[in-house]
Amino acid sequence: MMLKHFLTCLQFLQCHSLRGSPLKGALHSMWWPPYGDTDSFLKSADIIHCKSKHLLFVQNKKGDTPLHCAAHAGMSRMVCHLISLARNEDTGVNRVKELLEMENKLKETALHQAVRIGNNDIVKLLMEENSELASFPKDGTSPLYLAILLEEEIIVETLYKLSNMKLSYSGPNGQNALHAAVLRGTELTKMLLEWNNDLTTQRDENGRTPLHFAAALVRQSKRGSICWQVLEANPAALYQSDNDGLFPIHVAASVGERGTITMFLNKSPSSAGLHDTKGRTFLHVAAEKKKVGIVSYGCRNQSLSWILNMQDNDGNTALHLAIQAGSLLMFCALVGNRQIHLNLTNKKGQTPLDISRCEIPPGLFDDKNSETKIHFALKVANARSGACGCDNFEEPYSHRLKHNAREESExxxxxxxxxxxxxxxxxxxxxxxxxxxxxxxxxxxxxxxxxxxxxxxxxxxxxxxxxxxxxxxxxxxxxxxxxxxxxxxxxxxxxxxxxxxxxxxxxxxxxxxxxxxxxxxxxxxxxxxxxxxxxxxxxxxxxxxxxxxxxxKWSLLARPLCTRIGIIRTLVIVAQRILFNLFMEFxxxxxxxxxxxxxxxxx
Structure with a gap:
């Protein structure tokens, strides 16, 4: 049966050679585990190579050579044998180096295939033959990046030890290996930072550093955590923005990671005032993303009082954005801090009171909505309308009512x-x-x-x-x-x-x-x-x-109202509302x- 297979392979080779047709390569068809690594198949490879030596370097439709296929199949003996066949070719050219460095259409060498299947023996074999192999491709996904992404820690160490410092850290989309490491674990991150600290400064095609990636992780703010390691390795990365102008502190705010923000502020208090391209601080981002914990933290922290009334490029403060988001929790946290101004106008001339009026959703029972409670609380707290007057805002609100008539009917x-x-x-x-x-x-x-x-x-x-x-x-x-x-x-x-x-x-x-x-x-x-x-x-x-x-909702409003108008007046207002509600119910x-x-x- 095996002899018949060898003869078939030879006939296949001769047939395609005579026709001159493109072929995937007879050597590509040698991989049928578990037989592909046996002595019989090794002899088959010898026979085919003897007839047509060029097939050792032929690439299939995917650009894979026989060495790619053998590595992908996990056949260490076949990989070693193919390398020996290349070494035995007497052409005056280093055919082994040429074979090992050949890339497929994905810009991957046979080393990538070995890494992908997690076979450290084949990785070691390939690296011992060519220590520069871990530096390919020059751009794109390096074997090291791939190994980290797959969390193959042993292979990562093998690549580093056998590379003689000729190691590529590159990844797709302009990323480097540290970008992948922060998403995969503490140990891999620590390992890379010890090898190459400069990775912390490199940005991907979106302008994001590894610290941006680390800031997006949840529950990673403790000492020794991933984010802590990257920050300690390069504190200056706090002041590197991405292509959208977002700094790591903005990223942490967008995911609601209060511990990470605290860590950033402890390292550099001035980072609290960083603005993105829209002029937003991390507090603006938290308000837009409805991250109540971050907004509450900013309002409670006395050291952050200097950013509470900062305005973005549209003139909006965090209070404006919280009202636009319709979040009663964020509103209460902000209004409960007397340092926050209630009457600042944005570039449209709108104060928080004006926005709250426009944000009341047209509906059958709008008195039950958070937006209605927000509007009521601002009026009680003596908030004022903008200098442009109410007429400028009533028209769009009336238009919205008409626009939603059909929706309300449904x-x-x-x-x-x-x-x-x-x-x-x-x-x-x-x-x-x-x-x-x-x-x-x-x-x-x-x-x-x-x-x-x-x-x-x-x-x-x-x-x-x-x-x-x-x-x-x-x-x-x-x-x-x-x-x-x-x-x-x-x-x-x-x-x-x-x-x-x-x-x-x-x-x-x-x-x-x-x-x-x-x-x-x-x-x-x-x-x-x-x-x-x-x-x-x-x-x-x-x-x-x-x-x-x-x-x-009234229990939430009680505290900020006490801060703004005093306990007695708050008790009177709340008592009136509660008694009226109790009477209507009972x-x-x-x-x-x-x-x-x-x-x-x-x-």
Whole structure:
């Protein structure tokens, strides 16, 4: 069988040689693991080479020589044998060097193939034959870069030790091996910095240094970390910007890495004021990227007070950008620092108050949005509009309202479908509860036969009122939802009906919760009084959770408002809002229990 294969290879070679046709090379077809590294295949290579010596240097469509193929297949014996064949050619030219340095269409030598499969034996074999092999290609991905990218630490050491300092550190897109090392681990980074510290200054085609790459890593700010190593090796890299003018501190801010920024500032406090091509500091970048932790850090750090009011090329401060981003957390962090000015104007003449007005999204329930809370807080904090006046900003806002009319109509239709399920469910359950009262009914032979057993009790009267309200309000919500879906009505009327449906739907949940708690109390109180009380106490949490966003946002606004307008005034404003909200949510409770007490006193 093997002899037949050899004869086939020779016939293949002779056939293509006679035709003069381009061939991939008979030697290229020698790699069928695990047979390709056997004595038989080595003899086959000898036979083919004897017939056509030039095939040893022939390249296939990918530009690979037989040596490339053997290295890629991991056949160390075949690699050694092919090198021997080249050495035995008596041409007066160093054919071994020529063979080893041949590159394919990707500008890769056989050494690249050995590195790619992680075969250190073949790497060592090739490097011992030609110590300059690790310097190829002159531009592009070097074997060292590839080994680091694949995290082949042993191969990296082999390349360095056998290269006699003739080692290429280049990588694709203008990168060097250190760019790859910072993405692969601490040990590889440390190794490269010991070998060539100048790598820290080199930039890729985007102008980024290895420190830019390291700054983008998360949780790499501790002593001995990758970022720390690169920074210690070349602190001046802090002041090298990329093609977009971004410095490493901007990169760290864009990924929200507070520890890295702290490390940069400890090394060089003045780096806090670095501006990119848009005039942005790292605080501007953090505000645009909604990195709340970085913005909060900048506001708490007294040493950074000198950059808080810096303006970019458009005249925007970090506060302007935080409001444009609609982030209540960033807004609270910034406004909570009294050193931040509330009335600085950008190049459009807009103050933070003007921007907050324009950023309020046109919607059905804009009072629940963060943008609305931001606008309210600025007004309370006595922020002022720009000198250009409000008219310049009202026109684009009105245009945006008209532009989004169709989108809002679609949102209303989707909201109608969702809300309708909930309110119809409540109406159905409460309707059934009226005819399946807790405690059942009295027997027909009783004086008041057919009447509820628990009738006359305070809890029963309250239960009936709560169930009635739940049914009524859910029914009103259902009707309102029906009208809000009528396309024949004008958009404003449909909006009103949808608002009514939302409010009465929410109120029906409050009444339904009260009815549930009262029903459980009537059933359990005689035998498990404490459990009944626990149910009554915890049930209102359903209503409070319905306003969870309200409580969270006002709790966030309380601190910055205290800083700006004082504790007393803040308490008054917050108390008014909370009491009004509680009344709007719990007024059915008041009516239910007061009416039950009133009817009981009338008996």
């Amino acid at each position: 949102k209303a239709r989707e909201s109608t479908q969702t809300l309708c399920i909930g309110v119809v469910l409540i109406a159905t359950v409460t309707f059934g509860a009226i005819f399946a009262l807790p405690g059942g009914y009295r027997a027909d032979e009783h004086t008041d036969g057919g009447t509820p057993t628990l009738a006359g009790r305070y809890s029963f009267d309250a239960f009936i009122i709560a169930s009635t309200f739940a049914f009524m309000f859910s029914s009103v919500a259902t009707l309102s939802l029906m009208y809000s879906g009528y396309s024949i009505l004008n958009p404003q009327s449909r909006r009103i009906y949808l608002v009514v449906a939302l409010y009465f739907g929410s109120t029906s949940v409050t009444c339904f919760t009260a009815a549930f708690a009262l029903g459980m109390y009537m059933v359990l109180a005689p035998i498990a009084y404490k459990t009944a009380i626990a149910i009554c106490v915890t049930s209102p949490l359903v209503v409070l959770c319905n306003k969870l966003e309200f409580w969270l 007024w059915p409770f008041i009516f239910i229990f007061v009416w039950a007490a009133y009817t009981r006193n009338q008996l």
